[in-house]
Amino acid sequence: MQTAILLYEGFTALDAIGPYESLANLPKSDTLFVAERPGPVTNELGNLRITAEAGLDEVPHPDIVLVPGSPVYAPQLTNTAVLDWLREADRTSTWTASVCTGSLILAAAGLLEGRRATTHWSGMAELGELGAHPTEARYVFDGKYVTAAGVSAGIDMGLALAGRIAGDSHARATQLLMQYDPQPPYDAGTPDKAPAEILAAARAALAAAAG
Amino acid sequence: MQTAILLYEGFTALDAIGPYESLANLPKSDTLFVAERPGPVTNELGNLRITAEAGLDEVPHPDIVLVPGSPVYAPQLTNTAVLDWLREADRTSTWTASVCTGSLILAAAGLLEGRRATTHWSGMAELGELGAHPTEARYVFDGKYVTAAGVSAGIDMGLALAGRIAGDSHARATQLLMQYDPQPPYDAGTPDKAPAEILAAARAALAAAAG
Numbered sequence: 001m002q003t004a005i006l007l008y009e010g011f012t013a014l015d016a017i018g019p020y021e022s023l024a025n026l027p028k029s030d031t032l033f034v035a036e037r038p039g040p041v042t043n044e045l046g047n048l049r050i051t052a053e054a055g056l057d058e059v060p061h062p063d064i065v066l067v068p069g070s071p072v073y074a075p076q077l078t079n080t081a082v083l084d085w086l087r088e089a090d091r092t093s094t095w096t097a098s099v100c101t102g103s104l105i106l107a108a109a110g111l112l113e114g115r116r117a118t119t120h121w122s123g124m125a126e127l128g129e130l131g132a133h134p135t136e137a138r139y140v141f142d143g144k145y146v147t148a149a150g151v152s153a154g155i156d157m158g159l160a161l162a163g164r165i166a167g168d169s170h171a172r173a174t175q176l177l178m179q180y181d182p183q184p185p186y187d188a189g190t191p192d193k194a195p196a197e198i199l200a201a202a203r204a205a206l207a208a209a210a211g
Numbered sequence: 212m213q214t215a216i217l218l219y220e221g222f223t224a225l226d227a228i229g230p231y232e233s234l235a236n237l238p239k240s241d242t243l244f245v246a247e248r249p250g251p252v253t254n255e256l257g258n259l260r261i262t263a264e265a266g267l268d269e270v271p272h273p274d275i276v277l278v279p280g281s282p283v284y285a286p287q288l289t290n291t292a293v294l295d296w297l298r299e300a301d302r303t304s305t306w307t308a309s310v311c312t313g314s315l316i317l318a319a320a321g322l323l324e325g326r327r328a329t330t331h332w333s334g335m336a337e338l339g340e341l342g343a344h345p346t347e348a349r350y351v352f353d354g355k356y357v358t359a360a361g362v363s364a365g366i367d368m369g370l371a372l373a374g375r376i377a378g379d380s381h382a383r384a385t386q387l388l389m390q391y392d393p394q395p396p397y398d399a400g401t402p403d404k405a406p407a408e409i410l411a412a413a414r415a416a417l418a419a420a421a422g
Contacts, residue, residue: 051260150390160396172399173412179361181400182393185371188383189392
């Protein structure tokens, strides 16, 4: 089973790495980071580079496609190389998945038309404008389409997807290996839990990151 | 403020990337991935490479030192290049931190002697043998030493450390940006929560990964 994780300039690292730890741990799996061109790809903060081991044309038919998000997702919504690859890969994929604003890229490729999907809290309206049915949830399964909410939600989605693929026992062992027993020191992980001034600060940071 | 995240062959990606997302988001911070030699460093699964932007000798005095863990941490316990760098960096660091079995490397450098510290559930006994006082907690602060439990615990630790450095409001905004409102699909994240056969499977996987 081949998993292709898409990288593009400005991706958010945890979006990719959270589910990676579950998906790359699946039995008989081959996980590849891919990008338009092979080589290092830089994240949105500019100080982290993950190597794309293959170009998109080298991996046309992965079993699992995973698209991470980014505050600078906008250029990808009209990036025909990426959108064409996603449409072609999706024709034969077993699972087409995203984290955070990665679902906006899937939607821009036309893959979430009328489907229930989620994204980062800041992107829900745009997800609807792009033809999906925005759904408030940590992650959403709609057929073979699996979308996660913002950034860290990819960890929960990755484990859930691992459970669908390899069974609950395997996914639980992966959770234990990751010691995933979260105990956040704060409780401000969603807009409705965060005070208004925290939400304003987060929105300002997103706007600055989007450039 | 300079943060140096140590990479070494076989590191676990989420150990590094979980706290990275909080630490790299600190105001006026400069985050660098470092390794014995600059260039791509491969994780324990062999299919993910993060670029070390600098060699250890180029970053002798970071303000924050972060050591991720790995199932193949053992070679680092006697890697004098890494241990010498850690001891030197620790002389002037504001915070010396680890995730997962990264604390075993800190302990091997002599930095956790008699200190309360934690590590991956599988490494608690060895942490004691290396001179630390093993402490069951998601993360442990002992003076400037901050150690997190296994893999995903680095996310919680990173937010807590961000709060100490930049204040609770900043850390809450970071949590909201990461949409860190965890909802694990299973509840097997610690040995006492996992059924015996899951624990056995996880131990077998760790032994296989350690090689």
